[in-house]
């Protein structure tokens with residue numbers, strides 16, 4: 001079987017939606033029988049394993065998406081085969097911590113729930129051919145060169161939430177100015193999509209793309225000056241540092 005999933009909760013449910021969207025067949029996916037797995041198997045026809053040992057026996061690629069504290073125990077004592085790939089999405093769980101429990105090829109990934117739209121920038125370390133189809137079905141692969149880089153890049157999974165807070169703030173402000181809620185929501189969200197796409201898809205240096213928007217004396221520049229004078233950039237950078245320090249705690 002193509003893929004087995006141990007830990008069928010919120011993240012795995014988004015991933016399953018993304019895989020279906022990308023054309024993966026439900027018959028190629030085997031689920032460990034806890035969490036949302038029985039319901040999803042009943043509704044959509046995924047194969048339900050009797051236990052994690054059977055799942056590891058049946059699948060070449062195994063995704064681990066249990067809560068971090070449950071990770072080593074969930075993969076210990078299963079009959080791993082040489083060359084079998086264990087993809088761990090568990091935030092902050094090192095490859096070494098899993099290698100002790102599972103003698104497989106251990107690859108860390110960090111997808112986000114935009115997987116269900118095929119729009120997840122998914123971190124991967126080390127880049128692994130056997131995982132390519134899976135990661136690209138969820139969006140774009142972001143390959144890292146070391147586990148230390150992977151840990152730093154993991155911040156992006158939190159930025160995904162912080163960006164949503166900014167979108168909500170903007171939408172709520174617009175609603176307070178009288179815009180219809182749906183209009184305010186689409187405007188706030190699509191503006192962030194547009195900003196992200198310009199930075200992702202244009203070749204010009206990032207700061208040049210921004211500068212091209214900042215007419216001297218115009219509203220964009222005036223707003224940036226105000227945000228800077230109020231310490232907003234410093235607060236963002238400080239928050240990145242603080243959350244990375246937390247991720248690096250043993």
Ligand SMILES: NC(=O)c1ccc[n+]([C@@H]2O[C@H](COP(=O)([O-])OP(=O)(O)OC[C@H]3O[C@@H](n4cnc5c(N)ncnc54)[C@H](OP(=O)(O)O)[C@@H]3O)[C@@H](O)[C@H]2O)c1
Pocket residue numbers: 006007008009010011012032033034035036052065066067068070073074089090091110111112113157
């Ligand atoms: N949520 C996100 O957006 C997101 C994004 C990136 C990475 N992650 C990572 O993904 C992991 C899962 O997060 P989540 O939000 O999806 O958590 P969740 O909703 O709590 O799901 C975890 C699932 O794992 C199951 N489970 C626990 N131990 C198990 C075992 N030994 N065998 C089989 N299943 C087991 C739980 O089943 P029971 O209900 O029966 O306990 C639960 O359904 C975390 O490590 C997190 O760091 C999450």
